[in-house]
Amino acid sequence: MNAAMIDEISELLLTPEEMTAVDAAATRSGIDSYALMERAGAAIAATLLRHFPAVLRAAVLCGPGNNGGDGYVAARHLAVSGVAVEIFQLGEPARLKGDAARARDSFPTMVRPLESYQPRSGDVVIDAIFGAGLARDVPADVRDAIERVSGAGVPIIAVDLPSGVDGRSGSVRSAAFAANRTVTFMTRKPGHLLMPGRELCGELEVFDIGIPGRIIRAEKKQQIAENGPQRWRDALPSRGLETHKYKRGHLVVFSGEATKTGAARMSAMAGLKAGAGLVTIAAPDDAVDENAAHLTAIMLHPIEDEAALRDWLHDARLHTFVLGPGFGVGEKARRFVAALSERHLVLDADGLSSFKSAPDELFSKFSGKPRLVLTPHEGEFGRLFPDIAADTAMGKIDKARAAAARANAAIVYKGADTVIASPDGRAYINTNAPVWLATAGSGDVLAGIIGALMAQGVPAFEAAAAGVYMHGEAGMRAGEGLTAEDLATQVRPL
Incomplete structure (x- = not known):
């Protein structure tokens, strides 16, 4: 119905x-x-x-x-x-x-x-x-x-x-x-x-x-509504007795260099808590030891460059990726995104900023059925969609929907009133997030949650909407004074 x-x-x-x-x-x-x-x-x-x-x-x-x-x-x-x-x-x-x-x-x-x-x-x-x-x-x-x-x-x-x-x-x-x-x-x-x-x-x-x-x-x-389980519950994976780790999906989160590994681990932990069957951190050679010292249930795979990534992608079970948290801004991020253009991708933080001078280069790589989720805050949105952001005649919903149509992606336009928009015109306003979610690393956790849902087969828009809601619920459980580490531990599958 x-x-x-x-x-x-x-x-x-x-x-x-x-x-x-x-x-x-x-x-x-x-x-x-x-x-x-x-x-x-x-x-x-x-x-x-x-x-x-x-x-x-x-x-x-x-x-x-x-x-x-x-x-x-x-x-x-x-x-x-x-x-x-x-x-x-x-x-x-x-x-x-x-x-x-x-x-x-x-x-x-x-x-x-x-x-x-x-x-x-x-x-x-x-x-x-x-x-x-x-x-x-x-x-x-x-x-x-x-x-x-x-x-x-x-x-x-x-x-x-x-x-x-x-x-x-x-x-x-x-x-x-x-x-x-x-x-x-x-x-x-x-x-x-x-x-x-x-x-x-x-x-x-x-x-x-x-x-x-x-x-x-x-x-x-x-097609505007308040975000909530009734909007996307039917798209969530079933918890049947026949499930196993690969049925629940394999999520890969890219790590930054040795001094910038924490953001990826928070994304990965959130992804694991959100129900992904397997979670791997893909790290450059200089960050492998630093990540290994902090990982137990999360796997680790060395990926130094685009060639190594393309070789790894021969494994078809690698379904969904999160790129951006702590990754670094620049050419390497753009090359990795190009390699991932046929997979499901959550692009966040540094991943978004890497395309600020050439957003169309990003959008052109993800045609067809939407499989890209972009999670910009106000500043990142303005860099990727400068003309839309500058249009004072448009409200946040109109801007998010215009951006989603242009990028052929689910847009998570973050803020106290996060709007999630789909290329087909649907837009949900999220209201369950407590004010104390506005803390460093919170967005890294959100990216991991959305990635985990996509890895389990949830379509991009529904994964984005459900992920934003789960993020808010985790924030409520963690309570005031939370850190991103606290937030990641409070993520629960729906």
Whole structure:
């Protein structure tokens, strides 16, 4: 069964454009759009009453569209509940249209201009100015309101997304509220998961306001989702009784010179813990003794140059390789990659940097069924894909997907909001990684995990997505203060 068909609706990710299409389709189907707004406003009011029972005043900041209409409905419900409410409108209230105008008329109270709002102790702000569809910088009067509210430190409930956060990319449009809680409806948007939007949302609640799942699924066109086991579980190897070490794959990790061997060993250990049947470190002659002194379950093979590598590759059981951690930047790395162009490869760190002046040389070698995984952080991504990285109109998902299509590779665009993208357009946002994973050597461990999954026959994109998730789980087990060595020991097969 398609994973999307078994998702809970609240677990789906819809872009703002898709959500607009859902709203339009719901109206065409005969659903009362104002009834949806009523339920949305009631959910907002309920959130305030549940989490901020000591509120002295609800300051409802309303925008010029349907988000503002949600705010008016919330204000009415709060007033009925006995909360003191004041509404502050961006622009003229008389200019509201459709359902938003009807919501305004349903609560005929004095409305003040947004610029007149001055926070005071006991306030809870309902930010109903802009929703997920914001695609421009916020105007000056909204920036000023954001500054006043931020300076006062009063609690904020954001409607759909904090005003100023782009719902597609999670980026900030010149300024944005930092909400304590965010209330959204039916599904989440990418901006709820991508940084810095994820942090600015605070605690996120998704409310079902009554749009049928069939309509939502019909309008979901983009293959964007949160990364998790339901996305790739079926691609993982089975743990049958007939398995043996070669069925579980042979992973090779290349070591750097004698003074730079630790990164490869961390990758190799992670690969072994992630389930590879055999793991070998391929080391230059001057690094053999240094590696041998630290290895037990991991094998060691001397590989000095490209000729030795090509000779070794006559063994067809050598399936998957990790190149980059501690390897060194330069011609040797490029030659090794050329020799490995028919095999499965995770290219990381120095391996990526070796192609910064000639990325097309790398991409041209891996045509056909994707078998290459690239794991760039922000700087490495910019060196391999300078034009994509520089395109300010693209968010992280769009950049990762464009890079994956160009390279014919699975892209792991690393960061606090790692995005994994496939050449076919799929993109997953990872959310399970703790902040303490940002430590030296963490990426080496990730490369080994992904390599181990590929060695066991998992396709490149699924291996990358599962590997990123396993990496996050290992980080949670290791806990704060972890080192890369700690992290490698906490890797577990899924």
